[in-house]
Amino acid sequence: MATAVETLDKLERRLTISLPLSDVQNEVEKRLKDRARTAKAPGFRPGKVPMKMVAAQYGYQIESDVLNDKIGRAFYEATNAANLKVAGFPRFEQKEGDVPEGQIAFNATFEVFPEVSLGELSSLELEKLTAEVSDVEIDKTIEILRKQRVHFHAKGESHEHGDGGADVSAQAGDRVTLDFEGKIDGEVFAGGAATDYAFVLGEGQMLEEFENAATGMKTGESKTFPLSFPEDYHGKDVAGKTAEFTITIKNVEWAHLPEINEDFAKSLGIPDGDLGKMRDDIRVNLEREVKARLRARNKDSVMDALIKIAEMDVPKALMEQEIGRMAEGARQDMAQRGMNVKDVNFPPELFAQQAERRVRLGLILSQLVKNADLQAKPEQVKAQVDDFSLSYEDPTEVVKYYYSDRRRLAEVEALVLEENVVNHVMSQAKITEKAIGFDELMGARA
Known part of the structure; x- marks a missing residue:
């Protein structure tokens, strides 16, 4: 049984969950009996350990598991019935006093997802960057490749x-x-x-x-x-x-520096050493890189604009989770570099600003995807995977690589979803195109 939901703060809620002690005790006894069938102890055959010894050894853990299961189920049912979207994990504390006889009660404190107000996308004024790959850029790239050799x-x-x-x-x-x-x-x-x-x-x-x-x-x-x-x-x-x-x-x-001849073209993977094919291959690769960088720059522009116009309260629970993920990512990166991270503890404020941006963007994207039906469609995901595969010697193996692992495919789906959001926002906003120089877009390439 759960009480009515109490509002503590903008996003913070609390409800009390009560359980009959008899239900808890019956489930504990049932699990103890199940455990006794395989329990081992010195001097006893497996399954023949006295129940008192089984209870002494496993009773505390089993009782804790039963309470967690029943409280968790009751919490889910109560919040589901109240149509609440819980953000993060609830905090449970056993309630003392004012508890009916034969009952055990816990206060559940938690946060809910906020209402996200996006404002009018048509009011946004965005700058869309464009860039071209010319023969000049191809010549520069060839010089860089020569210097590398x-x-x-x-x-x-x-x-x-x-x-x-x-x-x-x-x-x-x-x-x-x-x-x-x-x-x-x-x-x-x-x-x-x-x-x-x-x-x-x-x-x-x-x-x-x-x-x-x-x-x-x-x-x-x-x-x-x-x-x-x-x-x-x-x-x-x-x-x-x-x-x-x-x-x-x-x-x-x-x-x-090597001469620009057939041998040079062959060293770049052109089997017949054709210089025209070499230049075409370089152009394709540069255009792919330009497309990716333009996409990233324009996406950042859209995301910055969405953060400015969106209004919401940020759940502390989601902030804490994101800070935890970022800290763990930093530790893993340090470990991969051969550093000892055993006693490394990062102060939360180190990641707070970036974590808040990520949480805000996550909430904004979720709302936009829901409002405008921008989920990544299978054919979009397939097209993105195919695009990734083009820069590899064996594209079919790359496609298999992504489709053989659900987590890898989920990463592609997230990219497609972001692209859908960017395209949707740009279709609604006032767009001014701005041509950007190749070198400025690519940064220092030498």
């Missing part, structure tokens, strides 16, 4: 690709191998010395003063120079200090 030859030595030219000094783009030793106040500091250390000049792998000092030097030459570490340098022991470095050049190598 660069190989180096010692300057001044003849090779099938040449000798690198008459200038054998280290210049931007060359790879230098050197020994270095840095001292502060006459003492070598931790990490300040190395032998046969190789890096490419001009790529920012070393501090600018270090690269400037190495530039122009030749194999066998040495140089001593001062180097000032920035105040914000990652090595705190040397940040803001000036060291004296001595470097000795062991080798200077020039970079040879």
Whole structure:
């Protein structure tokens, strides 16, 4: 039996659940008898342990299980009858005093899902980003792919690709191998010395003063120079200090980039080495990446707009659950990086802001999907999986991968659902298209 639902706060509710003690005791006795059939104890054959010993060993746990089952069932029936959508898990506390004889009572405190007011989608003004892939982007990508396949030859030595030219000094783009030793106040500091250390000049792998000092030097030459570490340098022991470095050049190598020919195309997976097919393949891949990034940027724009116009109270229970999931995700990520997370406890406020955004968006999407029937349809899910598979050598295996695991397929369904929401919102809102540069969209790609 349950009392009428009491409102404690905007979303918080409470009701009292009463159970006849006789029902609890009868169920406990029944389960004890069932347990006694297989119970084991020293000196007794299985199933022959005296009931008193069975009750002493298992009685507390069985009674707890019975109460949890009966209270949980009664709570579900009461909230279902009251047409309440419970958010998170209820908190049960045994009620003391004012309980009828022969009864046991518990107060259930819980939250309900809020009413979500979305406002008028037609009032939204959204900017929809667009971008194109031109021959310029394909050329840039080919250059990046060439640099990824660069190989180096010692300057001044003849090779099938040449000798690198008459200038054998280290210049931007060359790879230098050197020994270095840095001292502060006459003492070598931790990490300040190395032998046969190789890096490419001009790529920012070393501090600018270090690269400037190495530039122009030749194999066998040495140089001593001062180097000032920035105040914000990652090595705190040397940040803001000036060291004296001595470097000795062991080798200077020039970079040879592969020619754009049949062999280069074959190295990119074009069996016959056709350069036209290579460019077409690069274009398809770039367009797929552009489409994905535009989708993500436009989705973020829609989600930001929905959060601004939606009004609701956020259930604390859902916030706590989301914070817990995020904290566990952070721990798993740290563990995968080889870090010890045994005693790691994150303060809840670390995730609070992002957790609230996620909870709000979840409630908003749920309301929109319900209002406009935006559920992911099977044919949409299949189309999305097929699209994923196109970038793999064996698309059929990718399709099997998703459809063989319900959780993987659920992830695709969630993506499709979000896309349905974005399309629906954009169909209602006032849209202004804005062309964005390829490099701006893709960020630093080199």
